[in-house]
Amino acid sequence: MKAAVIVFPGSNCDRDLAEGFREAGFEVSMVWHKDTDLPQGLDVIGIPGGFSFGDYLRCGAIAAQSPICRAVVDFAHKGGHVLGFCNGFQVLCETGLLPGVLMRNAGLKFVCREQTLRVDTADSPFTNAYTKGAEIMVPIAHHDGNFSADAELVARLRGEDRVAFSYVGNPNGSAGDIAGILSENRRVLGMMPHPERACEGIHGGTDGLGVFKSLTEVLALA
Amino acid sequence: MKARVHIMLKTGVLDPQGEAIRHALGTLGFNGVEGVRQGKVIELELADGTTEATVKDMCEKLLANTVIESYTIELS
Numbered sequence: 646m647k648a649a650v651i652v653f654p655g656s657n658c659d660r661d662l663a664e665g666f667r668e669a670g671f672e673v674s675m676v677w678h679k680d681t682d683l684p685q686g687l688d689v690i691g692i693p694g695g696f697s698f699g700d701y702l703r704c705g706a707i708a709a710q711s712p713i714c715r716a717v718v719d720f721a722h723k724g725g726h727v728l729g730f731c732n733g734f735q736v737l738c739e740t741g742l743l744p745g746v747l748m749r750n751a752g753l754k755f756v757c758r759e760q761t762l763r764v765d766t767a768d769s770p771f772t773n774a775y776t777k778g779a780e781i782m783v784p785i786a787h788h789d790g791n792f793s794a795d796a797e798l799v800a801r802l803r804g805e806d807r808v809a810f811s812y813v814g815n816p817n818g819s820a821g822d823i824a825g826i827l828s829e830n831r832r833v834l835g836m837m838p839h840p841e842r843a844c845e846g847i848h849g850g851t852d853g854l855g856v857f858k859s860l861t862e863v864l865a866l867a
Numbered sequence: 868m869k870a871r872v873h874i875m876l877k878t879g880v881l882d883p884q885g886e887a888i889r890h891a892l893g894t895l896g897f898n899g900v901e902g903v904r905q906g907k908v909i910e911l912e913l914a915d916g917t918t919e920a921t922v923k924d925m926c927e928k929l930l931a932n933t934v935i936e937s938y939t940i941e942l943s
Contacts, residue, residue: 702929702930703932706929706932710928710929739932744934745934746932746934746935748880748881748883748935749883749884750883751881751883752883753883753884753887791883793880793881793935818883
């Protein structure tokens, strides 16, 4: 199983994300943002956390226009699996692959702590290793994680079972306590928390590994 | 030629930064500030003959996120 991690100037969770994939058994290649082509035979692409292009203009906006992101969008449109954590979620929203926007935290402060999440669906390639309704502990670290969506979009995401994770105790003002969402075809996941920082014992917990393990289940059947 | 693009959050979108500024003004003793909205201005130096339609395209594709932001263009 092959994964690629996209690296932008200012990405700082790219190697952690690669370790998360490896921990679940993926072979990982790192892809620089100026590349225009993705490696052959990819099963999944990861967009890492960090501060791509210094968060200039809007978080993720410049990265979303980089050459490699065009290839990522094409990959997703062809049914490929893509995940984005933290800044990766912001980038995916800016490309239009996921709806909504991540705005400044309601409390205006950077929040960095362990966060309890509820798994809202086990029916996705990223969450099938969890039980629906389970609570897991995953770190968060962001300044612009306030998921903004109107009531109609929140209702649609809930109605279509596209909320992957919710916050238990909303840390940033996100609409509907939403922490992570799925695309219409359920093959694109964006979330503000950092599962890749909860994959090995040394991290203090392994609740995040399920996201990567879920993918291996789905890809093994493909 | 130049273009100046003003970008503001759309009406109804909460602006926590504007709200923080309003609070700070109140703390300084400026009473009666009923609302503050913070936006941004982007100045573009353009080749002569660049059309407003092109600048609009720039706004739609990159400068503004039209899900939450509106923009106005001034050409000079």
